Amino acid sequence: MAKDADEARFRNVVLPHLEEAYTLARWITRNRGDADDVVQEASVRAFRAIRSFSGGNARAWVLTIVRNTAYTWLKKNRSPVLVQVEDFEAIEHAQALAGNPEVETPESLLIAENDAVRLEAAISALPDPFRETLILRDVQGLDYREIASITGVPIGTVMSRLARGRSRLIADLRGKEQ
């Protein structure tokens, strides 16, 4: 029966990646209750589309659906928060220019590291494109090519978002300890 085959496929392709799906949804929506809804909705979408999965990278396929579902879900259920990416980049750039190699040691970052709450808050404050890229790479361990495919941008953009997002977080974590 076709439904049995679909179910078997869904079990093999989607279910093994639920936890990662939830992690990505949690960080895109910045809310665990929302993430729960998003993962459930994305799973239903994935089930309907399971025959279009042509093999290959199941994890990237699932995460792509989760990501798109999350943004659609946010648009529908949340009032949009405008993010000024240009401002963000200007601030980040200024911070980079002000950098002083004599003072900026990794050790100063280590002092600030013991507060997971602050770390989560700093990540949550990143604009969407930077946050999702950082989560996919530094939390979920995907490579640049996979991230480019999931987020629908060139690899160069992935590289730039990652570097900027990290620099911003490093600056945040260092700045608040003083």
Place this chain on the structure above:
Amino acid sequence: MIPSDTEQSRLLVHAYSDGELDPINALEIERRIAADPRLAVEYRQVETFKQLLRERLPREELPHGLQARIEAAVGMNAPSQPSWRSLAASIAVTAMVASGATWVVRGPEADDAIRDGVVAGHTRSLMASQPVDVISSDQHTVKPWFNGRIPESPRVVDLSKHDFPLVGGRIDVIGRKPVPTLVYRHRSHLISLTAVPTPSPALPSHLADGYNVLRWTDDGVSYWAISDLSLPELTTFEQLFRSNAPDQ
């Protein structure tokens, strides 16, 4: 050759830290890092930052009941066993690599947590569509695959001539930390070999959750072997793993 302006160099330092550069560009960036203190700081900060995320950011657990709700939402009945599970439900071997100080886990409760994590990782891999993320019988393919994904790639030993061919590798998460897992095959049994850098005292063999658990220590490295095989068969695997040097 890659552009030399500072902004581009900064981006490439991140890509270098992520293991995303080819050897030629990696060499070039290494040279620039050595020559430019600002890039050296950037590199150290990126490395520290990534370690901080790995160690301090809590892992997201799947909410209880979510999977059941999803299965109900798509009209599925009670879960059935994946077809190859009977083939693979077999043996898990965990190597506790005591040398790496990058991740520090202490105390008996930490050992218990690691053992639980290892069993969970193995079980989860049996539920997945395939037990590995990189499929290769070539250790020279599998070992580099880990570079750039985790701080330390695991010791890879070629045991194919002893009927333990390498199947591939994957990343498991023990506690909150990504750790390398090698998968070997023995007849119809799969073996998960997970390397967890942690100081771990040698403990006697015992039975846990219906598995035989075997522990040994070599050159400051503690190994855990978990299996449904008999103790003599597991001991054979231990002896093979200990007597064959990694070919790097």
